[in-house]
Each structure stands twice: as structure tokens, then as C-alpha cells.
Amino acid sequence: MVSQKKRRDSAGSRRRLLAAAVHEFAARGFDGAKVDRIARRARVNKAMVYYHFRHKADLYRAVLLERFGAIADRVAIVRAEGGAPEDQLRRFVATVAGLIGDWPELPGIWLREMADGGRHVDAEVMAALRRVVDTLAAILDAGTRAGCFAPAQPLVVQMGIVGPLLLVAASAPLRARLASVLSTRHADVAWPAIVDHIERGTLAVLTGPRPEAAAGPARRPRPRSARA
Amino acid sequence: MVSQKKRRDSAGSRRRLLAAAVHEFAARGFDGAKVDRIARRARVNKAMVYYHFRHKADLYRAVLLERFGAIADRVAIVRAEGGAPEDQLRRFVATVAGLIGDWPELPGIWLREMADGGRHVDAEVMAALRRVVDTLAAILDAGTRAGCFAPAQPLVVQMGIVGPLLLVAASAPLRARLASVLSTRHADVAWPAIVDHIERGTLAVLTGPRPEAAAGPARRPRPRSARA
DNA sequence: GTCTATAAATAGATAGAC
DNA sequence: GTCTATCTATTTATAGAC
DSSP: OOOOOOOOOOOTHHHHHHHHHHHHHHHHHHHHHHHHHHHHHSSSSSHHHHHHHSSSSHHHHHHHHHHHHHHHHHHHHHHHHHHEEEEEHHHHHHHHHHHHHHOOTHHHHHHHHHTTTTTTHHHHHHHHHHHHHHHHHHHHHHHHHSSSSOOOOOHHHHHHHHHHHHHHTTTTTHHHHHHTSSSSSSOOOOHHHHHHHHHHHHHHHHOOOOSSSSOOOOOOOOOOOOOO | OOOOOOOOOOHHHHHHHHHHHHHHHHHHHHHHHHHHHHHHHHTSSSSHHHHSSHHHHHHHHHHHHHHHHHHHHHHHHHHOOOOOHHHHHHHHHHHHHHHHOOOHHHHHHHHHHTTTTTOOOOOHHHHHHHHHHHHHHHHHHHHHTTTTTTOOOOOHHHHHHHHHHHHHHHTTTHHHHTTTTSSOOOOOHHHHHHHHHHHOOOHHHSSSSSOOOSSSSSOOOOOOOOOO
């Protein structure tokens, strides 16, 4: 993706550093992450960190770019594969959910970067984020043109999808503790249940009955009928 | 709420410290927050931090307890006021949205604490979290008994509500930057729009087409079409 | 309760040998 | 590319005067 700097890193110390960094940054955040721990986890000398990366922030940005770039790539495929807008949207949700399933560090990285106001999001990472939003916008637009979706702001829909997924995934440890204190039995959250919840909720808003004249910029949702 | 330690803190240095701490912890996270900055912001000598609080973590826990306690109190009122379950749920959403509006630091604190796996959530804070979930559970239960809600896991619904709200609020700075790079005009997100989106999405899932047997965790995420 | 001064421990980053 | 040793700045936390 970024630049083919394959300088023959012996056993791939750079790659191992990135993997260790993802873990550390996800678990502790940028400030909480320690270069020392990253190096130790990667089984690499600490000085190597500064051989491969200018500084801590540079390593962190590399992590961001790698992960958000992959997300953008994956959702772009969903859009490219086409299909009915409803289906594309469902696959969009499933894809993001799948990425989180594959990369348990994703929620930590993502949530913290949002909480940080995108402090470390540079132009490259921004471009990746833009691709994700643009992809979702294209799906929504296709649905609107096909008459099956009401017009909606892509970022609103995006947050409605990503927010719950990230929060559920990230809160797993806390929910486990909560379960042991919870009065009733609403203890755990099954991952398929939340994915299903989001899929249905999102589609319902896009295809459902119009809101009167709420505060939103929402338009009149066309009756869901025609196909693409 | 915790203990009436009103020792006449001259001009309320303790209170000012708490306010400054909320800001600092929200903006930078636990590790990124510096005791020095908190003291300076509170216009209080740094040593006073350790006079009022045992250590940094203690101050942070006080912040957590104050805010999550207030959240629990406010949503409990929603439940106590009664009304139709749909209305209670809408007011639940509006209340959380209102709290975020009143306290811009809330998303930062909340998201980071989730990303941290609740590292600093002690028994008292846990109790507050429990109250929030229990309140929502009571609302959902009322709806189910009244026959207007399908059974649902409270935590799933909770994440579906809180996730987008927190993410939208926290990502404001990043979205502002994104707007200037975004190809199309899907730039900004109006706060009322997201609240409306969540209200409708959540209610749609609860009142919409039953996927046979809800409540159960292992639901098949492949409904033919989700029409409302 | 408030302040100054400082201890004590980290942690980011680099120099330079191999 | 890899390692040891180390420099420097920062930061939590405390001692003790007022």
C-alpha cells in the first residue's frame, strides 16, 4: 500500500514490531503504550524501533494506516460486488463486524483515535477514512436512486453501524465483570445478535416509515418497492 | 453521593480539581493526562492534588464515579416518570444525548474507559453502570409485558444507543477535518439527526417484524428482507 | 490548606561498537 | 541490521515549612 520498502528485514523485525505495536497501542492507547514493551513483545531490541521508525508517533501512524487501509479495501470490495442496495448494506455491516472479529485490536485503536480527536490521523489515514465513508455513501446513493432507501447522511449511518460494533467488542472485559454483578440475567451479548440488531435497525431507518418533521434533515422515505 | 466530606475546602479547590480533571482525562486519557496540567488548569497547587486524592488513579476514579453516577440518576428518572414504553425509550435516548450535550467530556471518558476494558472501574462505578443497564432492562421489560416490544438483550439495545451517540460526539474534530477533504457534500452530522436515527432504529428493531424467536442469542443473521 | 523543593522512577530517543 | 550503554526530559509523588 504505502511504499515497497522491502529492505530484507532479516526475519521481518519490522513486521513483528508492527504486530506488537498494534497490540500495545490497542490495549493502552498512544500515551499508555511503552516503546520498551513493544520491543520486548516483538522480541526485538528497543533501538530497532528507532531504526525502522522515526519515533513512537511514526510507528503509531504506521499501525493506523495499515488497519484503516485494510478496512477501506474490504468495504470497497463489498461495493464493487454490487447487488441490491439492502444486500450491500448488510454485507457492509457484516464486513466491518468480520474485521473486528479477525482483529480484536481494532476497537481499541479506533475508539481511542476518535476520543483523541484524530490527533494522529495524517493525510494518508484520512484518505483511508474517506474511502470508507465514500463507499457507504455510494451504497446509500444507489439505494436512494433505486427508490428503496430514504436519503440519509452517510456519516450518521456509518456511526450507527460502527458505534455499536466497536463498543460491544471493546467492552467485553467490562461486560464480563458486569455479568457477575448484574441483578438479572441480561448478562452477555452474543456477537451475532448485535450484528443482526444493527443490520435491522439501520435498514429499518432507511426503508421504514417517515419521521413526521423531526429535527433531522431526513426526507420523505419512498415506499420500498422497486429494485435496481 | 460518595461521602459528605465537606471540610470547607476554602474556595472549593477539590471541586475545581475535579472539573479540571474531567477535562484533562477526557482529552488525553488516563496516561496522557498530566497531574501538572490538571493542577494548573484548576489554578491549584500541584501538591493539593495529593492532599485531596491519594494519587492520580484515585482522582480519575472520582471523575468516573461523579459522571456515571449522574448518568444513572438521570436515566432512573426517565423510568420513574413512566409513560408508554416507546416513549420511555425515546426519552432514554434523548436523556443520554442530552447528557452528552451538557458534558462534552463524557464521550472521551466513556469511550476510553471502554477501550481500557474498564481498568479503573471499581465497585462503586460498576454499581452505577449496573443501574443504567437495569433501568433500560426495566423499560424493555415493561414493553415486552405490554406486548409492544419484542424480547431483546438490554446490553445490545444499550450499545445500539450509546455507541453511535458517543462516536458521533467524540469524532466531531475529525469529521470537521474530513469535511474539508470529502469528495461529496456528506460532510457534517447534525446532532438531532443522529438522535432521531437512533430512536427510530432502536424502536424499529424492538417493534418491527419478529424474527421468529428473539431474545435468544443465536439468531440467524440472514433474514430475506427487513421490511418495516 | 497551601506552598516550595525535591526525591525517585520512567520513558523516549541516540551514540557508537559490531 | 543488531546490540549495549546512556543521556535527557518528564512525571508521579512526598517532605516539610508556613
